[in-house]
Amino acid sequence: MSLSRLLPKLTMFAAIALVSMAVTGTASAQSATEIQLSYKDKKFDPAEISAPANTPIVIKLKNLDGKAMEFESKTLKVEKVVAGSTDATINVRAQKPGRYEFFDEYNEKVARGALVVK
Amino acid sequence: MIAALIIVFREVFEAGLIVGIVLAVTRTVPHRNQWIAGGVLAGVLAACVVAAFAGVLSNLFAGMGQEVFNAAILTLAVVMLTWHNVWMARHGKELAGELWAAGKAVVEGSKSLLALAIVVGVAVLREGSEVVLFLYGVLAGGSDSGLSVALGGLAGLILGALVCMLTYFGLVKIPTRALFATTTILIALLAAGMAAQAAAFLEKANWLTALDNVLWDSGWLLSDSSLPGKALHTLIGYTDQPTAMQLAVYVAVLATTFILMRLYGAPPKAAAPAPAE
Numbered sequence: 001m002s003l004s005r006l007l008p009k010l011t012m013f014a015a016i017a018l019v020s021m022a023v024t025g026t027a028s029a030q031s032a033t034e035i036q037l038s039y040k041d042k043k044f045d046p047a048e049i050s051a052p053a054n055t056p057i058v059i060k061l062k063n064l065d066g067k068a069m070e071f072e073s074k075t076l077k078v079e080k081v082v083a084g085s086t087d088a089t090i091n092v093r094a095q096k097p098g099r100y101e102f103f104d105e106y107n108e109k110v111a112r113g114a115l116v117v118k
Numbered sequence: 119m120i121a122a123l124i125i126v127f128r129e130v131f132e133a134g135l136i137v138g139i140v141l142a143v144t145r146t147v148p149h150r151n152q153w154i155a156g157g158v159l160a161g162v163l164a165a166c167v168v169a170a171f172a173g174v175l176s177n178l179f180a181g182m183g184q185e186v187f188n189a190a191i192l193t194l195a196v197v198m199l200t201w202h203n204v205w206m207a208r209h210g211k212e213l214a215g216e217l218w219a220a221g222k223a224v225v226e227g228s229k230s231l232l233a234l235a236i237v238v239g240v241a242v243l244r245e246g247s248e249v250v251l252f253l254y255g256v257l258a259g260g261s262d263s264g265l266s267v268a269l270g271g272l273a274g275l276i277l278g279a280l281v282c283m284l285t286y287f288g289l290v291k292i293p294t295r296a297l298f299a300t301t302t303i304l305i306a307l308l309a310a311g312m313a314a315q316a317a318a319f320l321e322k323a324n325w326l327t328a329l330d331n332v333l334w335d336s337g338w339l340l341s342d343s344s345l346p347g348k349a350l351h352t353l354i355g356y357t358d359q360p361t362a363m364q365l366a367v368y369v370a371v372l373a374t375t376f377i378l379m380r381l382y383g384a385p386p387k388a389a390a391p392a393p394a395e
Contacts, residue, residue, distance in 0.1 A: 067255035068254070077318075078322075081248060082176070083251075093330065093332075106252050106256075108121070
């Protein structure tokens with residue numbers, strides 16, 4: 001009886017604690033590395049880009065094609081639709097060194113590139 | 119053709135799962151087919167509008183329009199799912215019993231159907247706009263492969279509908295008594311997962327920077343881009359690299375659902391089944 005009354009309260013406290021943790025958590029303001037990338041005729045230019053490890057990365061992608069593409073990287077956890085003849089900004093969290101492949105989801109086999117984090 | 123099939127199927131897969139669950143949840147509610155079909159139709163129309171204005175949408179909020187939009191519609195779905203669960207905790211008995219025949223219950227019931235129709239619409243909209251853009255790109259390209267892509271896309275859609283049917287028939291096999299508890303838990307997990315996804319979108323937009331450390335990487339065990347990983351991603355919000363914020367939001371939504379069901383649920387004697395933690 002008392003447990004069933006206590007349980008919701010405990011859950012409530014846990015929720016409040018978590019939310020306040022979330023609100024007070026401080027953002028680490030690191031300066032991001034900005035990389036320019038363009039896309040045309042199922043090709044990324046440059047096909048390989050690089051960035052330093054452990055800093056956030058911002059990819060500025062210009063879709064020079066008339067139709068939409070979807071920039072995707074499974075390892076970078078990025079998925080972004082870029083309409084035809086528009087630019088897009090893609091925020092990537094700080095990464096460990098390694099090679100991270102990306103591609104246009106609409107042309108996955110041919111339209112590929114990679115981000116090398118050093 | 120196969121490429122088109124895979125792309126379209128990948129996008130409609132998630133919507134298929136969600137529609138299947140909603141169909142099972144509402145299986146005893148009168149007029150549920152119209153509501154859910156309405157939700158799907160509204161989702162498809164909205165997907166076309168979003169696809170048509172993809173460029174404009176993207177440029178909002180300093181280039182983060184897509185992320186913010188996705189987070190917003192996911193949040194809407196979370197609220198609707200949670201509201202449905204709380205509503206069912208109170209009215210579930212009436213639904214099953216004779217009280218359902220009472221006019222008031224029917225009116226109340228359509229509120230819950232509206233909530234679920236919105237959830238369905240959001241699911242279709244999210245995945246649908248990408249399908250529309252893809253197919254439009256291919257067809258506008260004027261290549262002779264247009265017909266084969268259209269066929270591939272159609273096959274992908276049919277497979278998505280199959281996922282929906284399998285989910286539905288799998289769920290309705292569960293005996294009615296257990297079904298209520300099962301769908302309550304399913305919907306709570308679905309809502310928590312969507313909330314965590316909304317948090318992930320806000321993180322990508324840099325709107326949410328607190329607690330952005332990745333807690334673990336279980337990609338070696340189950341990648342969330344594999345098909346089983348994707349199914350779990352939709353159903354319970356599985357992510358192979360969750361941030362602390364995503365986990366916090368996930369737990370908070372589960373806790374909130376639980377508390378609200380207790381507070382506004384059935385009177386003590388009816389003892390609404392509590393979701394297992």
